[in-house]
Amino acid sequence: MLDLGAGEGRQVLAAVRKGAKVFAVDKQAVLPIAATDPAVTWIQTTIEDYDIPKGAFDLIVMKNVIHFLKREFVQHSLASSIVQGLRAHGTLYISTFGQNDIVFQKSLQGYYTDEELQDIFHPIVFEDSVQEIVQDDHPPYGSHEHLLMKYIGRKA
Numbered sequence: 001m002l003d004l005g006a007g008e009g010r011q012v013l014a015a016v017r018k019g020a021k022v023f024a025v026d027k028q029a030v031l032p033i034a035a036t037d038p039a040v041t042w043i044q045t046t047i048e049d050y051d052i053p054k055g056a057f058d059l060i061v062m063k064n065v066i067h068f069l070k071r072e073f074v075q076h077s078l079a080s081s082i083v084q085g086l087r088a089h090g091t092l093y094i095s096t097f098g099q100n101d102i103v104f105q106k107s108l109q110g111y112y113t114d115e116e117l118q119d120i121f122h123p124i125v126f127e128d129s130v131q132e133i134v135q136d137d138h139p140p141y142g143s144h145e146h147l148l149m150k151y152i153g154r155k156a
């Protein structure tokens with residue numbers, strides 16, 4: 001599995017517990033919760049600078065990170081690298097903010113419609129998308145809800 005923008009590595013840890021070998025990429029020197037696990041290779045770099053190995057992964061995860069990336073980079077570089085990085089029948093998981101999320105009243109940089117994501121990541125086919133309302137509380141918004149969209153796509 002490859003986790004792009006892994007943060008502390010919560011899903012990395014979950015995958016390792018199920019027996020996966022994981023590459024975890026994040027630009028920050030976060031203290032990973034699975035820091036010493038030999039099944040995890042931590043790579044501190046930007047997603048923009050990381051050269052995704054071809055045909056290497058059964059699962060690529062981008063959980064709450066695509067909206068931080070420039071649209072042009074996602075569209076013209078990252079999407080094809082992800083398609084090539086997945087093995088045949090591999091899975092791509094993306095979660096990101098939905099159209100009515102409070103963050104996107106400020107910035108629309110990272111917002112994608114279902115159709116745009118499908119076009120950008122073609123030939124990966126998104127089979128499922130699920131919406132979830134998540135409670136949050138931090139400046140400058142105070143108490144608020146996020147609308148999260150979750151996508152699961154498969155490479156043919």
Ligand SMILES: C[S@@+](CC[C@H](N)C(=O)[O-])C[C@H]1O[C@@H](n2cnc3c(N)ncnc32)[C@H](O)[C@@H]1O
Nearest residue numbers: 005006007026027028045046047063064065068
């Ligand atoms: C909201 S956190 C999500 C972390 C993790 N995926 C999770 O769901 O727990 C976003 C993460 O993406 C990382 N990030 C944002 N832009 C990045 C970039 N261009 N390259 C690498 N990591 C990036 C941040 O450092 C942060 O750890």
